[in-house]
Amino acid sequence: MTGRRPERRGTPAVVRLLVLATFVVILNETIMINAIPRLMTDLNITEQAAQWLSTAFMLTMAAVIPVTGWFLQRVTTRRAYATAMGVFLAGTALATVAPVFEVLLVARVVQAAGTAVMMPLLMTTLMTVVPERDRGRVMGVVTMAISVAPAMGPTVSGLILQLGSWRLLFAAVLPIAAVITWRGLAQLENVGEPQLSTIDWFSVGAAAAGFGSLVYGLSRFGEGGTAVPAVIVLAGLVMIAAFAVRQLRLQRRDVPLLDLRVFRHRTYALSLLLMSLGFMAMLGSMILLPIYLQSLRGLSPLETGLLVMPGGLAMGLLGPAVGRVFDRFGARVLIIPGSAGIVAALAGLTQISMTMPYWQVLGLHALLMVSLAATFTPVFTLGLGALPERLYSHGSSMLGTLQQVASAFGTALVVTVMAGRAETRIAGGVTETLARLDGMRLAFVISAALALAMLGIAFLLPGRPAAAGEPEVLDVPLAADDLDDELEKAGLALEPVC
DSSP, rough: OTTTTHHHHHHOOHHHHHHHHHHHHTTTTTGGGGGHHHHHHHHHHHHHHHHHHHHHHHHHHHHHHHHHHHHHHHHHHHHHHHHHHHHHHHHHHHHHOOOOOHHHHHHHHHHHHHHHHHHHHHHHHHHHSGGGGGGGHHHHHHIIIIHHHHHHHHHHHHHHHTTOOTHHHHHHHHHHHHHHHEEEEEEOOOOOOOOOOOOOOHHHHHHHHHHHHHHHHHEEEEEHHHHHHHHHHHHHHHHHHHHHHHHHHHHGOOSSSOOGGGGGHHHHHHHHHHHHHHHHHHHHHHHHIIIIIITTTOOOHHHHHHHHHHHHHHHHHHHHHHHHHHHHHHHHHHHHHHHHHHHHHHHHHHTTTTTOOHHHHHHHHHHHHHHHHHHHHHHHHHHHHHHOOOGHHHHHHHHHHHHHHHHHHHHHHHHHHHHHHHHHHHHHTTTHHHHHHHHHHHHHHHHHHHHHHHHHHHHOOSSSSSOTTOOOOOOOOOOOHHHHHHHTTTTOOOOOOO
């Protein structure tokens, strides 16, 4: 009992260590965006090949994250941390010395495999060790790692690339990640007890093929032509459907790779949908604004990074304050204004022009980032808090998976809309510059429409998750295996007749 007051007022050491590690590894997801021109020259590759360094990272994340729910239940916290950071360090070291493009691509895949474990590990540990009354404040700190890191990636890379080779992007990260790994292993304590279970390899293959194909197909839409990407997306959806059917069968023996019973909890399902729309809006703006600022307004990558940096910093710095507001007043006072702010920011960006003042662009971007911070922190906490403890790892894995899918879908959507509109306007006799500008405006209109859907979902979410022992589930018929679970909880488990 003597330790309760410090635990309430401070962030547990295990969570602080995992937040720092997660920030470093997730930063690498978008750190290559500004390095593409340099890579094309140094490695003598095309722009399409260079884009694979980001696409392969996202593909690997989408393929590996579904397995993390099973993995985190099977191993100790220290072993999961050591595995994730060890794999990430190996990939970073290989990328630093990569002599050719193919080796660099393999290194990015290895980096992503380690990164994929960190966010579910962080979220599962947080939900286990932090009391419900303090989760908003601590989740505000976590928001910095999972939301600000990808937003800051282009800024950090722009600054580093001013100093020299693209290899510095990895050489700078390597010692930082090594120190964090060493300190983490020295101080990290195990949380919870591992649960030995078998793994269904068909599920592993179906998840990797399904989510990987879906993300890859979506990423291909911006490259011209829709037939091949549509076929790849369809194949991915078929594999995901097969994966889902397999999980429903495995749930009867309580050994699913990814437990789909998380969707029976209404608050979690709505939170997941709102988060997906939020990541689509964030990644869409991250793609459109650099194109607008560099290709149309003539800014350098460094100038672009500095222009969007205040928004990213504000998003991170406000996270803890947003969390404290959530702990005191609940989610609705944050999620509804936050969603409205996202709509307002994206609506403002639909008016971009060749003469829009830079301070106005900076202000709209900052409003977008602050509004996302006000939304992400309470939604993360509300959604996972609605799940029973045994589903924390599966809920965080599902969240991480759909984050990658939403990011790919958001990118594909804005690029496809922008390119299609520009081609139509050029065919009508409009200059290329004005046509591209018009395409960007339409893409922001689509993003604003998605944000309106976020606002509608925000009104459906409760102020706080259901109390322990009172799960708020979707009103759907119980399957046979779920009926057995409910009877067992009530002390009425049926014995087999034979």
